[in-house]
Amino acid sequence: MSITTGRLLDGWAEQGSPLLVDGRLVTGDRHFETIDPATEEVIGPAADATPGLLDAAIAAARRAFDDSGWAADLALRVHCLRQLRQALVRHGDELRALTIREAGAPRFLTYGAQLDAPVADLGWVADLAETYAWTRDLGRAEPMGIASDRYVLREPVGVVAAITPWNFPHQINLAKLGPALAAGNTVVLKPAPDTPWCAAALGRLAAEETDLPPGVVNVVTGRDHALGARLAADPRVDLVSFTGSTATGRAVMRGAAETLKRVFLELGGKSACVVLDDADLVRACGYAAFAAISHAGQGCALTTRLLVPRARHDEAVEITARTMARIGAGDPSDERTVCGPVISARQRDRVEAYLKLAVAEGGSFATGGRRPDRERGFWIEPTLITGLTNQARAAREEIFGPVLVVLPHDGDDDAVRIANDSPYGLSGAVHSGDPERARALARRLRTGTVSVNGGIWYGPDVPFGGYKQSGTGREMGVAGFEEYLETKSIAEGAG
Incomplete structure (x- = not known):
């Protein structure tokens, strides 16, 4: 089955899949091979990010959050999410073939949770962002005799590190990326080295077929698992959303503890x-x-x-x-x-x-x-x-x-x-x-x-996550969306 004839993946079998850093698609100087698990055939090379490229991606995400209007522009966020969904649908045939070859996913699952369902879920997330109660009025009270009008704001957390596994690459990548962007965050996505092309395809569509500002989405592929650890520990990152094994989740939590950043973990099960x-x-x-x-x-x-x-x-x-x-x-x-x-x-x-x-x-x-x-x-x-x-x-x-x-x-x-x-x-x-x-x-x-x-x-409306050592927090649903939000309480003197 060929997966290199369409425009999305054109040239990747020879040149390799790119990284997305600060709005630019770059291949870098290092590559590693991605393998078809059903045949052991080499699908093609993938960009192997250096620590320097990861640093550039984090810096771009930090800049895009702090210095652009992305976090405050709900209309733009919704528009870009719908653009991304449409782009994924347009390239559905290529993505389906890629998912079967790179992840070894059975074709029937690509019509559900392996591809079509998470792509459709982006529409639900965009609708939620449009209708979400970003401000909640608590009314007037008089603590210590001071009349105060109180309200609560929900705001984006900041820079999100999304570290994802290989088993359901599109579902997990989009279940993190969609809500994080809808909430107003910027993202550095670090996928597993077993399925780099699935993530790189998402990065290319984000760069070429949406109006996402530079730095809002960054995709960094690499075979070195230390990249994920560096990303989780970086003080410029405000939240880590990790899906993977319980053992690795513990390491991610330890790495993030130094800066007391928020950590969401979706881990193992039996x-x-x-x-x-x-x-x-x-x-x-x-x-x-x-x-x-x-x-x-x-x-x-x-x-x-x-x-x-x-x-x-x-x-x-x-x-x-x-x-x-x-x-x-x-x-x-x-x-x-x-x-x-x-x-x-x-x-x-x-x-x-x-x-x-x-x-x-x-x-x-x-x-x-x-x-x-x-x-x-x-x-x-x-x-x-x-x-x-x-x-x-x-x-x-x-x-x-x-x-x-x-x-x-x-x-x-x-x-x-x-x-x-x-x-x-x-x-x-x-x-x-x-x-x-x-x-x-x-x-x-x-x-x-x-x-x-x-x-x-x-x-998309059902929260997913576990008890005990299966993780912390929830993904998907309103609960999953709110993982990517901060809460700010404001009181105004009414006297």
Whole structure:
């Protein structure tokens, strides 16, 4: 599949994708290769930013916030967001092909959360900014006998460092960029080195097809993870919005602590799909199998623990294993594919290490557990692990591969106990023939999102984030928009 024939990516296979710094597209002197995880073919080079270029990007964002009218011009912000959305739609075919090749994303997901949905979400963010109550009147009061008219203003935070992973590059990049810009901030986006072209394409459209002023959006790609640490710690940055592993999130928080800047973290998960004894087992286990291995299990909010009634454990294992084996792993460009490759050889090795660990801990594979018979690419078969307890590392730690662990429970209270017995609290699912029973159990789960009987919680108006070590703050929805705002209270003497 060619992704270099359209204008957006024209010349990148030879010259490399650019950085966006202070309104200019620059390639710099260093490059690194981006790889198709399904074939191991080199897609092309990407600009490898130096610390000097990162410094220039931060300086540009600081200047654009402090010295331009961007932060105060709501009409311009809304106009630019709608321009960006239209540009992404115009280049949708190129972006879809790029996302399949660079991220290994199954084609069907690009019609949802991998591309089309987050592009459409920019329209919702623009509408929110237009209708948002930027000023709230608190009325008159007389503290200490002094008549005062009081009101509250919501204002942008300043310079935002957006540090993003590779698994859903467009969704996560736009979920940070859209609200941050709508709120009046300027942004330095540092994407993961596995998907630099997806971010660079966004930067090119911002530079060439919108009226965004120079420095408002900066995109800095690079293979050195230290760039993200430098960005988070820089005193010119006012807020860090990070999505990635919990371990890296801790490092980001430590780096930002020196300047006491605001930090928003969306981190890992080991979410539970709870099946109750009155559920339709075929439907519930089919849902669990599909959810756990979509995009090769590379989603922080995917349910990767399946909790089933002990009396129906063997039946649930049979149904789930059969479903996972039937789905299999396939070419991400095929519209029928659900589970594509993992992103890299490094990630495949990580998943395989967990599979070996699961066996050492007493587990076995009801299906999968190895690489499929393919000459090239980073592949793992959809895998169902049985025979573990919730204390096993494979049941407690985030694997980020097409791996589902099945655990028995002894009723609703026990299911809640097991589900909540986790360092994470990002998502979850409940299946029951009784909607009220399902809702009651969902309320007891210590997680940021819950699907009940197959409900889909994703949407631009739905706050997303987690409890415990799954992060701090929320992304998307009004709550996510307000992460990028400061609160200022003003009182005027009325005497």
